[in-house]
Amino acid sequence: MNKLQTALQHIATLWKVGFVPIAPGTAGTFVAFLFVIFFRPGNRTLLIITLVLLVVGTIAAHSAEKTLGKKDSGHIIIDEVVGYFVSILYVESSMTVYVIAFFLFRVFDILKPPPVNYVEKSLSGGLGVMMDDVAAGLYVNVAFQIATSMKF
Numbered sequence: 001m002n003k004l005q006t007a008l009q010h011i012a013t014l015w016k017v018g019f020v021p022i023a024p025g026t027a028g029t030f031v032a033f034l035f036v037i038f039f040r041p042g043n044r045t046l047l048i049i050t051l052v053l054l055v056v057g058t059i060a061a062h063s064a065e066k067t068l069g070k071k072d073s074g075h076i077i078i079d080e081v082v083g084y085f086v087s088i089l090y091v092e093s094s095m096t097v098y099v100i101a102f103f104l105f106r107v108f109d110i111l112k113p114p115p116v117n118y119v120e121k122s123l124s125g126g127l128g129v130m131m132d133d134v135a136a137g138l139y140v141n142v143a144f145q146i147a148t149s150m151k152f
Contacts, residue, residue: 005063005066005067008059008063009060009063009067011057011060011078012075012076013064013076014031014077014081018076019075024075025080025106025109026080026106028077028078028080029081029102029109031077032081032084033084033099033102036085036088043089043090046085046088046089047089050082050085050089053082054130056078057078057081057129058126058130060076060078061078061126061129061130062127063126065129071124072120076129079129079130079132080105082130083105083136083137084101084137086133086134086137086138087105087136087138087139087144088141089141091141091148092148101140104143105136105140108140109132109133109136113139116132116139119132119135
């Protein structure tokens with residue numbers, strides 16, 4: 001493996017976090033959660049970070065699939081980071097929302113309700129790895145948007 005492939009694998013797996021023995025996807029989501037808690041990026045900053053990570057993550061995931069020798073390897077977790085960020089974009093900035101988003105995102109990412117499952121099956125390579133998590137994050141985000149727009 002050359003230096004570029006190594007660097008891309010580190011990005012895709014979040015520098016070994018993706019190799020934790022139990023629930024690496026949840027660990028990746030937790031890293032994203034911690035990032036938001038500690039750095040409290042504003043929506044515009046979070047959007048920019050999300051877009052950059054989507055592009056870089058797609059390239060990294062594509063490369064890591066080849067070096068790891070498995071389609072959408074469980075070790076690739078940059079997609080969970082991007083998906084979690086999508087789930088909290090332009091929603092209320094609070095610890096309660098971040099925690100609820102964490103659990104909802106994990107549920108949607110694991111269950112992959114339609115069309116999330118279609119996105120996963122229809123796209124290949126790094127784009128397929130990333131976009132099903134983006135779709136799961138959109139489910140969570142839309143749920144928050146609807147919940148906050150309703151008057152109780």
